[in-house]
Amino acid sequence: MNESAKITLRHLGAQLRCEPGHHSLLDALEANHIDVEFQCRSGYCGACRMRLLEGRVDYIQSPLACIRPGDILPCCCLPAGDIELEL
């Protein structure tokens, strides 16, 4: 990701940015003090699973945990443009 992407958190009514220095979407959320549950940080436990409402993410590594359509694992993806999360 070369440019920052806008992340909208629908329930919290907040907006933040994922910057090029962030290694994952989870990194960007944590850098903005958003509490996200996690364990493995590498896509296999599913603990960080959340709903993507708008936009698209690119996986840095293929998620191994089972995810339903519309779910994402923020520990192993980055936004591909502006996104909205159900947080």
Ligand code: FES
């Ligand atoms: S923290 Fe384990 S899949 Fe994201």
